[in-house]
Amino acid sequence: MINLAARDIEHSLGKFIVTTMGVGMLLGIVFIMIGVYRGMIVEAEILLNDISADLWIVQEDTLGPFAESSRVHEDLKNIIYVMKGIDKSEAMTFQNIQLPSKKKPVRVVAVGYDIYGTINPINPDRLIQGRELKNDHYEIVVTDKTGFKLHDEIKLGRNFYKVVGITTKTVSNNGDPLVYLSLKDAQELQFLYSNKEIQNNVARGVVNSESLMVNTIVARVKNGFSIDEVAEDIRKWQHKSVYTAQDQKDILTKNLIEKSSKQIGLFTVILIIVSTIIIALIIYTMTLEKMKEIAIMKLMGLPNSLIISMIVKETLLLGIFAFVFGNIFSHITYDKFPKLVVLQIPDAWALFGIILVASVLASFVGVKKVISADPAAAIGG
Amino acid sequence: MNNQSAIKVKNLVKNFGKDDNLVRVIENASFEIQKGEVVALIAPSGAGKTTLLMMIGCVIEPTSGEIWLGDNMVYKNKWLAKDTRRIRREKIGFIFQAHYLIPFLNVLENITLLPQANNVSPKDAQKKAFELLEYFEIADKAYNMSSQLSGGQNQRVAIARALANNPEIILADEPTAALDGERAVSVIKMLKKIAVEQNVAIITVTHDDRILPYCDRIMKIENRGIVFHDKDAKGIL
Known part of the structure; x- marks a missing residue:
């Protein structure tokens, strides 16, 4: 037919x-x-997967560090490390900053981590140029989408940071490109006040100790231990909110997006x-x-x-x-x-x-x- | 019923509307047309020519009466067949004022469409189509679209299409209206030849007195009834 x-x-x-x-x-x-x-x-899951932590320990009664602001002491990582069942623990910071650029400022999320630590948020598979951070200060690894090139110098706060590595497809849960700083630099950027502000605070009797704060402690649990039980121990004894990797994914996918x-x-x-x-x-x-x-x-x-x-x-x-x-x-x-x-x-x-x-x-x-x-x-x- | 009778109509009535709006179009029309006959149907505009043609073609339902197509009574105060479209498909060929070929089909497809709908194999349908195209001397146009043919060629294709399902009856609605004198005569001669050679009854609605001499009889709607005139009668249009 x-x-x-x-x-x-x-x-x-x-x-x-x-x-x-x-x-x-x-x-x-x-x-x-x-x-x-x-x-x-x-x-939403890129950063979580790259850090690959079993537990996220944050300020009590908060949904930190992505959904709510969270501050904990950096040395909490040592306390967590010695707890039963913990294999590794590290302190990390996350903050929104704007990188100055010739065209227009680039909004990014800066991840601060201990470059000598045992948990590294930079996924080697995503590092397409250069290297990871090797020095405590004035180095930065950026995502290709920021438009910066290797060896570019970026002014952040009072200091210049040299681009030592370029990653690709690294974005935060809200789609902003990620950059990586040493924990010390990140703490300075996030918590250190200007000299005048410090002088003011001293005159008022306020001692600035916040430069030793971080936003979260991430930890990995030893094989053979129950992640939920270890999390419960931390909640009970450290008075912190503790989220498993799945909890954190749920917070990001359900609460945020x-x-x-x-x-x-x-x-x-x-x-x-x-x-x-x-x-x-x-x-x-x-x-x-x-x-x-x-x-x-x-x-x-x-x-x-x-x-x-x-x-x-x-x-x-x-x-x-x-x-x-x-x-x-x-x-x-x-x-x-x-x-x-x-x-x-x-x-x-x-x-x-x-x-x-x-x-x-x-x-x-x-x-x-x-x-x-x-x-x-x-x-x- | 006479074995040579192709169409028989008895006491056919067609009204439109009802009560105060009742319009009587055809009243007690009775006639019989034999196979091989070419009959011209004439009447002033609005007198019911097309309505009568459509009733015989099982398209419009009459109000009452009887219609026979060949040996089969198809209407007696109601359609006697469930599927009147099947009757059209198998027994009747239509030719229109314009050629009305399906524009997205080529000549061959236009002619083979209906036979294939009648479950004739594509091969047999094409064989018959080529016979018809050769008969009408346009076989070389088989794969052309209608837009590539002249008006006369298109009308010949339309006639070939009407014959493709071996109909017993051809109903033509002013088939020469769009043609010049020479072509009009050529078409009616062609229809006459088909009627004789293929034993087909043809009713052709016309306003064209050039073609009347080629018809066997002239059927006129007068006062809502049917009156037959001699084909040589003068001034009947």
């Missing part, structure tokens, strides 16, 4: 391609929106509905343009099933080609977005299924028009 849908598309191929590209771009945006959501989850993900989810649903309506309108218009031919076919006696299959096939082909184009579009553009976009195959298949269902639904308007077409309209004036 002649494939009427294929012939019709072939006859108006240019129009079909342009329409498909338009719908495809819309579907591409839907795919990218899903990718942004996936990217948020991946970004939940609203964003809901927003993206809603946008995605709206875009899918809009796409369905647009496909339906296109099919309706395409059917209207063929009403004379449809009336002739009905008058000649062609069964409705044959004409309806033409409409449904055209809608499905429109949906399928739009999906393919949307995929190509999203793969070409996804890395141009400022935030991480993660395009996953299961998401693509899910979107494909949704598009097929949406196309079938959209074809109903054309099918309804076919069924109601009057064969008598083909004859006479």
Whole structure:
């Protein structure tokens, strides 16, 4: 049997391609929106995975260090280290800073860590140029997205820092690039007041001891020990809030990006509905343009099933080609977005299924028009 | 029923609307058309020519009466067949004022579409289509689109399409209206030849007095009824 849908598309191929590209771009945006959501989850977990700590010990009754501000003493790491079941423990700081740049300041999250310590937040696989920090002062490792090059000098606070290493794909949970400083430099940046402020505080009788504070102690548990039991011991004896790696992931994904993900989810649903309506309108218009031919076919006696299959096939082909184009579009553009976009195959298949269902639904308007077409309209004036 | 009878209509009535808005279009029309006959259907505009054609073509349902197509009674105060479209597909060929070929199909596909819907194999449908195209001397245009053909060629393709399912009846709605004099005569001669050679009954609606001499009979709607005139009668249009 002649494939009427294929012939019709072939006859108006240019129009079909342009329409498909338009719908495809819309579907591409839907795919990218899903990718942004996936990217948020991946970004939220990059730092956690690179540090790979079993326990996060923070100021009591806080959700620190990412969801809430947290301050603990640096030497807490030694107390934690000697507790039963602890293999390694280190102090770390996390703070938002702006790196001065020729174009415009770059907002980053600075990770401060003990360069002689046993837990290193820099993942060697992500270090693409230079080296890790080797000196206690005035060195910085930056992410490639900051735009700085190896050996650049960056002024932070009172001092200049030399770029000694470049990492890639290292971002914080909110998508800001990461930079790495020695713990001492990071403490200075975060906690040390200016000389005048210190003089003022001394005059008031306030002694500045905050330069020995950090935001969290991270620890790894020895094999054979229960992470939950060790965490409970620390809570009980040290009066600190303690989160396992999974707790910290939950805080980041549920507490911090939940609203964003809901927003993206809603946008995605709206875009899918809009796409369905647009496909339906296109099919309706395409059917209207063929009403004379449809009336002739009905008058000649062609069964409705044959004409309806033409409409449904055209809608499905429109949906399928739009999906393919949307995929190509999203793969070409996804890395141009400022935030991480993660395009996953299961998401693509899910979107494909949704598009097929949406196309079938959209074809109903054309099918309804076919069924109601009057064969008598083909004859006479 | 006579074995040579292709169409028989008895006491056919068609009204539109009801009560105060009742419009009587056809009243107690009765006639019979034999196989191999070409009958011209004439009447002033709005007199019900197309309505009568559509009733015979099982497109518009009459109000009452009887319609026979060949040996089968298809209407007696209601359609007797569940699927009137099947009757059209198997027994009737339509020719329109304009060619109305499906623009996204080529000539060959336009002609083979209906036979294939009747479960004729694509191979057999194409064989028949080429026979028809050769008969109409346009076989070289088989793979052309209708937009690449002249008006006369398109009309010949439309006639070939109407014949592709070996119909017993051809209903033509002003098939020569869009053609110049020479082509119009050529088309009606062609229809006459088909009627004789293939034993097909043809009813053609027309306002064109050039084609009347080629018809066997002239059927006119007068006062909502059917009156037959001699084909050589003057001034009947």
